[in-house]
Amino acid sequence: MTVKPLSPSYNDSISPFSHDLYVKNLIRFSKESAMKLNVQTVIFLAITFITEVHSRSFAQDAGRIKSRPNVLIIVADDLNADLGCYGNQVVKTPHIDRLAARGVRFEHAYCQGTVCNSSRASIFSGLHPLTTNVLDNETSWPDRLVNCEYMPAYFQQSGYFTASLGKVLDHKRVPEQPYWDHEVKEWGKSPDEDQIYRQGRLYSDSPGSMFWAELKGTDETTPDGEIALKAVQLLHDRRNSDQAYFIAVGFRRPHTPYAVPRKYFDLYEPERIQIPEVPQGYSETLPPGVKDWKPFAGGPDETKHAIAAYYACISFVDEQVGRVLNVVDELDLWQDTVVMFISDHGYHTGHNGLWHKGWLFEQTTRTPMIVAAPHRPAGVCRRIVEFVDIYPTLAELCGLEPQAALAGESFVPLLEDPQAEWNRNALSSTAVLDEENRRLFLGKSVRNTAYRYTEWDGGNEGKELYSFADDSAGLRNRADDPSLATIRQKMREQLHAMCEGL
Numbered sequence: 001m002t003v004k005p006l007s008p009s010y011n012d013s014i015s016p017f018s019h020d021l022y023v024k025n026l027i028r029f030s031k032e033s034a035m036k037l038n039v040q041t042v043i044f045l046a047i048t049f050i051t052e053v054h055s056r057s058f059a060q061d062a063g064r065i066k067s068r069p070n071v072l073i074i075v076a077d078d079l080n081a082d083l084g085c086y087g088n089q090v091v092k093t094p095h096i097d098r099l100a101a102r103g104v105r106f107e108h109a110y111c112q113g114t115v116c117n118s119s120r121a122s123i124f125s126g127l128h129p130l131t132t133n134v135l136d137n138e139t140s141w142p143d144r145l146v147n148c149e150y151m152p153a154y155f156q157q158s159g160y161f162t163a164s165l166g167k168v169l170d171h172k173r174v175p176e177q178p179y180w181d182h183e184v185k186e187w188g189k190s191p192d193e194d195q196i197y198r199q200g201r202l203y204s205d206s207p208g209s210m211f212w213a214e215l216k217g218t219d220e221t222t223p224d225g226e227i228a229l230k231a232v233q234l235l236h237d238r239r240n241s242d243q244a245y246f247i248a249v250g251f252r253r254p255h256t257p258y259a260v261p262r263k264y265f266d267l268y269e270p271e272r273i274q275i276p277e278v279p280q281g282y283s284e285t286l287p288p289g290v291k292d293w294k295p296f297a298g299g300p301d302e303t304k305h306a307i308a309a310y311y312a313c314i315s316f317v318d319e320q321v322g323r324v325l326n327v328v329d330e331l332d333l334w335q336d337t338v339v340m341f342i343s344d345h346g347y348h349t350g351h352n353g354l355w356h357k358g359w360l361f362e363q364t365t366r367t368p369m370i371v372a373a374p375h376r377p378a379g380v381c382r383r384i385v386e387f388v389d390i391y392p393t394l395a396e397l398c399g400l401e402p403q404a405a406l407a408g409e410s411f412v413p414l415l416e417d418p419q420a421e422w423n424r425n426a427l428s429s430t431a432v433l434d435e436e437n438r439r440l441f442l443g444k445s446v447r448n449t450a451y452r453y454t455e456w457d458g459g460n461e462g463k464e465l466y467s468f469a470d471d472s473a474g475l476r477n478r479a480d481d482p483s484l485a486t487i488r489q490k491m492r493e494q495l496h497a498m499c500e501g502l
């Protein structure tokens with residue numbers, strides 16, 4: 001879709017005053033020119049006229065742009081729905097909870113990709129991973145998309161000031177991002193040794209960044225803490241601007257390593273943490289396509305320490321979110337700013353016997369999403385929405401025409417009435433890679449209000465079917481249950497219909 005220009009037409013941009021002034025000067029010049037041609041007068045009149053036209057045009061442009069709401073998106077990394085407002089009674093998240101009390105909390109929001117790179121490419125393109133072909137953490141984003149623009153580019157072309165702070169897109173896979181007017185790239189995935197008070201592996205031989213660390217410093221000495229301060233400053237800097245803004249703030253935690261200041265670890269006593277229950281013999285019910293499946297290698301004590309460290313990171317992120325929301329309060333931005341909080345995907349901390357991300361279970365695909373939009377009521381929405389719906393929703397809220405190629409549908413009706421009629425399912429997908437990160441095959445999963453159905457390599461590597469009415473945690477794979485044969489076939493048809501043409 002071609003983005004419509006925001007500038008008024010040439011004739012509309014000339015004020016009555018400037019037009020009359022121009023005509024009078026032109027008449028006077030015509031009379032005088034009969035006696036003497038004055039080149040300086042010609043130049044003066046031309047400059048006067050052009051300046052009036054452009055000043056008027058700019059003022060009208062600024063007014064039109066500012067009449068649209070601002071957009072503030074806050075993105076957490078690897079955060080599941082372990083939040084107070086989502087029913088977790090252990091994790092302390094007062095700031096995210098107060099945002100939920102002001103906006104609409106979506107109980108069933110689902111990502112399309114279950115790793116960072118894949119999900120963020122989908123969110124900010126408005127397309128499914130099966131269309132972008134970004135289904136893992138190894139594939140670079142396409143430079144150009146078919147018939148649409150990346151979301152920040154679209155808002156920038158529509159007259160918005162655009163800014164990215166922290167981990168919003170994946171800079172390893174999208175090195176050049178010219179659609180940001182202001183950009184602060186992420187840094188500091190792991191803390192320096194001199195910043196660590198105490199640390200430990202999630203289990204004895206856990207790889208890479210799979211460790212926790214209590215830090216000596218304050219929030220402000222961490223990358224996420226600095227990002228929060230930069231976001232606060234930017235919001236203050238833009239408060240008197242006539243240009244609406246699209247600002248995305250990305251926090252790296254609770255992504256591993258679980259490294260935050262020590263005071264957040266003090267909030268949780270590992271011995272009081274409950275480990276998610278997994279039925280005996282559960283692994284035998286899973287199909288061969290779940291290649292990455294392996295139980296968490298830590299014992300009960302290690303598992304509790306790991307969960308407590310993850311919770312500490314959630315509370316740390318909540319505090320940074322609170323710093324940003326405090327400025328929204330201070331500057332009274334709620335009346336003209338859409339505030340959205342999301343994670344890029346879900347996360348396992350012992351659920352299904354797993355740790356980490358990348359699968360197609362409920363715990364991996366279900367994500368927190370809260371939207372506070374001006375002049376919309378607060379509430380809880382239990383309808384199924386997808387992350388590809390975010391792009392068209394923000395476009396509609398800002399009075400922009402959603403691009404034709406987008407895969408999702410605006411959920412503005414659900415912001416108007418969280419209980420409104422809505423008949424949508426959610427499609428998620430992922431790639432299974434070998435040890436050299438070569439793609440072996442794909443997994444695809446559809447979620448409706450009652451069931452989840454998953455196929456690996458089109459069913460050649462196995463199938464999964466979960467009924468949430470009697471299995472809310474999704475721990476009983478009933479793909480081979482004869483009593484659900486009709487349901488399985490209907491879900492299969494839904495999955496294939498949603499994948500058609502992607």
